[in-house]
Amino acid sequence: MPHRPLARALAALVALFAAALGAVLVPGTAQAAAVNYVALGDSYSSGVGAGPYDTSGCLRSQKSYAPLWAAAHGVTSFNFRACGGAVTADVLNDQVSALSASTTLVTITIGGNDAGFVNVITSCRFGSTSSCTNAVNTAKSFATSTLPARLDATYAAIRNRAPNARLIVLGYPRLFETNSCGWLAMSTYKRTILNEAADVLASVTASRASAAGATFADTRGYFSGHGVCAGDPWINDISGIIEAYHPDADGYRYGYLPALNAVTG
Template identity: 50%
Template sequence: MAYRRGEQQMTKIRRSAAALALTVAAGAVVAAGSLSPANAATQKYVALGDSYSSGDGAGSYGSSGACLRSANAYPELYAKAHPGTALSFVACAGAKVEDVLGKQVQALTADTGLVTISIGGNDVGFASVVTTCTFGSDAACTDRIAKSTATATTALPGKLDTTYAEIKTRSPRAQVVVLGYPRLFASGPAFCAISQTKRTALNKAADSLAEIIADRARSAGFTYEDVRDEFAGHGVCTSNPWIHGIRPLAVAESYHPTLAGQKNGYHAALTNAIG
C-alpha cells in the first residue's frame, strides 16, 4: 500500500510538471504574438532612382550631400506609414541608368520585398531641356524637346530593359513599382513666365516619356504607376503648385516636387499601387 501511494504521488507530480510546461509554452506564444513592430518580421524595401525619388525639392536633406535625399521623400513617407519596413534609400539626384546599374542596385538582395524606381529623365536630358525652355526662345525650346524625345524613343527603351532585368535578377521575388514623371506646367492660358507654346511642348514631352517608361515597365512584369493624375492641376503656374518653378537660391530644386508633391503626388501614387 505504501508503494502504491508513492506511485500515485509521483503521477501527480508528473501531471503538475506537464501542466506547468504547457502554461509556460502558452505564455511564450502570447508574448511572441504581442511583439512590437520593431521586433516583428520586416519587409526589405529598396528605393532606387533619381531626384524625383530622392526627394529633391522637398527639403530636409540631412547628410545626403549632392544626392539630396529628403526625409519628406515618398520612400521615407511609405516606410514611416508601414511599421516593420526596413528601408534602403539609395536614390540620388542627377542619377542616370548607369548610376543605378553601377551602384544603386548593390542594395538589392534576394530577400528584398519591395523596390521602387523613377529613372530616365536625366538620360534624355531633363536639365538641358528645362534650362533651354526657361531662358531660350520658343523655337529653341521646341527644337531641344524634339531632340530629347528622339533620344527617349530610340535609346531609352533598351536602357530601361537592362535596368529592369538587373532588378529582377537581384531581387526575383520583389514587388517592383516604377513611378513616372508629372507634367511640369499648367496647361492652357495661365499667368506664367513660361509661354504657353513652351508649356504645351514640355507637357507633351512628359506624355511621350510616360508612354515609353510604362511600356518597358509592363513588359518587364513590373507595376507602372502614372503620377500625372495625382499632379493634375498642381503644375508650375497653377494656383496650388506641387512642383517648384525656378528657385534662384536653390537651383537644384527647380522643377522638382515640393513637400506636398512628394506627399500628395508620389506617396499617394505608391499607396494606390500597393496599398
C-alpha cells in the same frame, strides 16, 4: 492516477493547436511579413525640391515619398539610395549593390535625365520657341528609340539582384498647367509640348516596366491641377536653381505618396 499525466499532455497539445489555429484565422494575430525596402532612382525619388537634404551629396530628403512610405508602413529595413541627377548607368553602377535576395520591395524613378531633362527645361525656360521645340523633339526621339533598352537593362539588373522583391516603377508628373500664367511665365505652347513630352516618357516607362513584370505607378493624375502656374502648385518654378521643376514637399506627400499607396495597398 497513471493516466493523468497523459491527459494533461493531451490537453496541452490541444491548447497549443488551438492557439496556432487562432493566429492563422484571427486577423492581426499573425506575425507580419518582413518588408525590406530599397529606394532607388534619381532626383524625383531622392526628394529634390522638398529639402532639407542630407550630407550624402545626393540631395536626399526625408520629405520624399520613399521615407514617408517607409515610416508609415513600419518597414523592417529601409535603404535610401536614390540620388539627384542619376541616370540609368548610375543606378547600375552605384545603386543596385544595395539589393539582395532579402529585399522585398524596390521603388525607382529613372529615365528623365537620360532623356536630357535639364537641357530640355533650360532650352524652354530661357531659349526661343524653336530651341524649345527642337530640344523637346530630341528628347522624345531619345525616349522612344534609345531609352527603352536602358530601362530594360536597369530593371533586369534589379531583378537579378533582388529576385524576391516587388519592383514598382513610378513615373514623372506633367510639370505645367496651361492656363494664363503672367508675362514672365513660359508660353502656353512651350508648357503644352513639355507636358506632351512627359506623356511620351510615361508611355515608354510604363511599357518597359510591364515587360519587366514590374508595377507602374502613374503620377500624372495625382498632380493634375497642381503643376506650375496652378493656384496651388506642387511643382517648384524657377525660384530655386536646384529645386526648379521638381515637386515640393506637398508634391511628394500628396502626389507621389498616394500614387505609391495606390499600388501597394
